[in-house]
Amino acid sequence: MLRLDCLRSVYSELEDYLVVTIMGAVAAELQSLGHRPNFFYLQHAMGLASSTGLGLALCLPNQRVIVFDGDGSLLMNLGSLTTMARYRPKNLTHVVFDNESLLSVGGFPTATSTGTDLEGVARSAGIPRVVTVRDVENFKIAVREAPHRKELTTIISKVEASGPSGYVTDLSLLENRFQFQRYIQSLTQH
Amino acid sequence: MPVSLANSKLIFEALKECGIRLVSALPETWLVHLIRMTDEDPEMTLLRLAKEEEAVGISAGAYFAGVKSAMLMQNHGFLASINGIVSFAHLYKIPLLMLISYRGSFGERDPWQTQGGNVTEPVLRALGIPYFFLDSIETVKKRIRDAQTLAESSLQPVAILLARDLMWEE
Numbered sequence: 001m002l003r004l005d006c007l008r009s010v011y012s013e014l015e016d017y018l019v020v021t022i023m024g025a026v027a028a029e030l031q032s033l034g035h036r037p038n039f040f041y042l043q044h045a046m047g048l049a050s051s052t053g054l055g056l057a058l059c060l061p062n063q064r065v066i067v068f069d070g071d072g073s074l075l076m077n078l079g080s081l082t083t084m085a086r087y088r089p090k091n092l093t094h095v096v097f098d099n100e101s102l103l104s105v106g107g108f109p110t111a112t113s114t115g116t117d118l119e120g121v122a123r124s125a126g127i128p129r130v131v132t133v134r135d136v137e138n139f140k141i142a143v144r145e146a147p148h149r150k151e152l153t154t155i156i157s158k159v160e161a162s163g164p165s166g167y168v169t170d171l172s173l174l175e176n177r178f179q180f181q182r183y184i185q186s187l188t189q190h
Numbered sequence: 191m192p193v194s195l196a197n198s199k200l201i202f203e204a205l206k207e208c209g210i211r212l213v214s215a216l217p218e219t220w221l222v223h224l225i226r227m228t229d230e231d232p233e234m235t236l237l238r239l240a241k242e243e244e245a246v247g248i249s250a251g252a253y254f255a256g257v258k259s260a261m262l263m264q265n266h267g268f269l270a271s272i273n274g275i276v277s278f279a280h281l282y283k284i285p286l287l288m289l290i291s292y293r294g295s296f297g298e299r300d301p302w303q304t305q306g307g308n309v310t311e312p313v314l315r316a317l318g319i320p321y322f323f324l325d326s327i328e329t330v331k332k333r334i335r336d337a338q339t340l341a342e343s344s345l346q347p348v349a350i351l352l353a354r355d356l357m358w359e360e
Contacts, residue, residue: 020251040254044277048247055251055259058235059212079240080247087237177282181254188256 001135003097003159004029007068009140014039014066017093018056018184021068022049024104025163026097030068032164035171037183043173047077050084050094057089063187064091064147071098071112078121081154085126088152093143094127096154101161122154132156192359198223200327201289201352202231204334205260210287211235212252214245215262220291220357224262242267246274250284258338260287265294265310266303268349275317279347286347287338292323297354314349325353 003025011033019039021027027041042049053067074080074096084094100113112118122130128151133139139157146153202224205213213228214237215221228236239245245261252259263271268290279286293300294307314321320340324333334350341348 042247042278044281045246045274048243048250048274048278051244051247052251052254055212055248056255057251058237058248059252059255059257077241077244080244082240083237083244173282177284184254185256 001133001139001157001159002162003099003157004032005136006097006139006157006159008033009136010143013144017064017066018060018180019066019068020049020053020056022046022070022073024070024167026068026070028164028167028169031169031171037179039176040180041171041173041176046073047080049073050077050080053092053094054080054084054087054089057092058087060184060188061089061091064093065089066093066095066143069094069096071096071100071110071118072102074118075110075112075116078125081122081125081127084152085128088126088128090150090152091147092152093146094152094154095143096122096156097159098156099159099161103161103163104167107161119154119156122156127152127154129153130156132158134158193220193222194357194359195223197327197330197356199227200330201324201334202227204331206231206233207331208335208338209258210260210338212237212249212257212259213262214239214248214259216242216264216267218264218267218291218293220293220352221262221264224289228262241270243271243274246271246278246284246286249286250278250282253284260289262289264291264306265351266306268310269306269313272313272317275319275347280317283345284347285341285345287341288347288349290349290351291357292351292353295354297358310351319347319349320344321349321351323351323353325355327356330356
């Protein structure tokens with residue numbers, strides 16, 4: 001399963017979400033499908049995409065939030081799973097693309113390549129609903145279903161360790177950040 | 191426990207007056223009253239963390255959502271948050287109000303706090319983070335308000351160092 005195909009399969013539905021991604025391949029691939037003002041790409045601070053999603057979801061309980069995380073990023077901040085589980089916002093979907101690799105920095109194998117099971121870790125941390133998907137159809141179903149289940153869901157998505165040739169795009173970090181903030185302001189001022 | 195209840199209350203009220211509605215925290219002796227007051231106040235949301243760096247992401251999310259937040263932590267928690275501060279708050283110009291208990295300075299009895307005390311200010315300076323001390327009751331409200339004002343106008347993290355003279359009674 002390719003991450004890009006996963007993203008493409010839910011792209012049209014992302015319009016209804018605030019979207020936070022990690023850096024590297026995830027950010028570049030989502031942008032390659034077409035940037036939108038409700039997408040925020042956290043192009044560093046590995047591990048904090050899930051914390052950012054948690055802050056957004058708790059402060060905007062009527063707004064759906066989705067985080068596109070990765071195994072390397074999540075392993076740097078496993079404690080975030082325990083904090084998410086503690087406050088378990090119903091409007092947060094946490095997708096983890098697990099390619100068993102730190103692909104963006106040259107493909108170093110992560111601990112999920114040697115047996116660490118992120119589904120088990122997330123479940124034991126107390127995330128109320130955790131699923132693992134291995135094909136695009138089930139990925140799409142899992143993402144679609146998550147908000148209707150009305151509980152915090154982590155979706156471990158096993159993907160191939162491949163990505164785009166480069167990660168820098170023509171969207172500056174600050175432009176993205178201010179545009180995202182303005183987008184949220186436009187939602188909440190209604 | 192000789193943590194000052196009265197002065198903790200003063201700090202808590204100053205935060206509320208600034209419009210702070212979300213506080214993320216990790217327990218530390220000097221912060222017990224502040225954390226409890228936040229937890230008990232129905233107008234405030236307390237987020238208990240596993241590690242302080244999470245608070246950078248949470249506060250950024252809250253900021254995007256239009257909610258004012260503060261981070262309560264020990265100076266060792268600040269040291270543990272540096273990558274988040276640099277590669278999120280600084281990189282993306284996110285205001286953060288950090289209240290940092292300044293352990294390991296003059297009067298510290300716990301040997302394990304002392305090295306962190308030595309490096310707190312040099313690290314804040316190296317990171318270019320504006321900071322000042324909260325060390326007397328007369329200046330608590332004004333300094334917290336001033337810190338919040340600067341964080342919002344400059345879109346950057348600012349630090350308030352909670353000093354022993356204010357937090358500890360013996």
